[in-house]
Amino acid sequence: MPVDYPATEDQVLLAHIVNRQTEALSALYDRYGRLLYSVAYxxxxxxxxxxxxxxxxxxxxxxxAGSYKADRASVRTWLTSMTRNRAIDMLRREGVRPEHTSISWADLTFEPHADGHSPETAVSQKMQNQRIHAALAELPEEQQEVLLMAFFNGYSHSQIADHLTLPLGTVKTRIRLGMHKLKLVLQP
Structure with a gap:
């Protein structure tokens, strides 16, 4: 009987991946690819x-896949941690530090932007976005995760609680603490 991969639990998918079942990897990608891309971006x-x-x-x-330890973290957390670590490694390899701003030549062109904002506004917005990304990278992983889900992926607090199997109060606390830390870091 064929396996219904979309309905399969994450840990079972990993067991199938250990057995080299590409459909299981595809199902895991379908489930988490967008989230991991969002974290990396x-x-x-x-x-x-x-x-x-x-x-x-x-x-x-x-x-x-065989190195995954269920007693240490959920599959989602394991994947998110790998993504975060890989992003940091890549930034180091590329010689980029998220806390420093890097503006491309295209950002400095003096053509009016389609949205009507001046080039100065666009550059300022890009610099602010880079500061936010760098500040997010400094937060504890559990706060990063809920903030990314809430503000970048558009999940409600209840959806985050359901998805991460956490109490709603825990999600709200993590968001509040993360926002407080971001505010402290981002204040001029």
């Missing part, structure tokens, strides 16, 4: 690097 601020990081994480899952 928000850390590196570059679409191409974020895609590379996401694919690299799933390549590592294919190679090392």
């Amino acid at each position: 928000h850390l590196v601020g570059n679409q191409q690097l974020a895609e590379e990081i996401t694919l690299d994480v799933f390549r590592r899952v294919w190679e090392k």
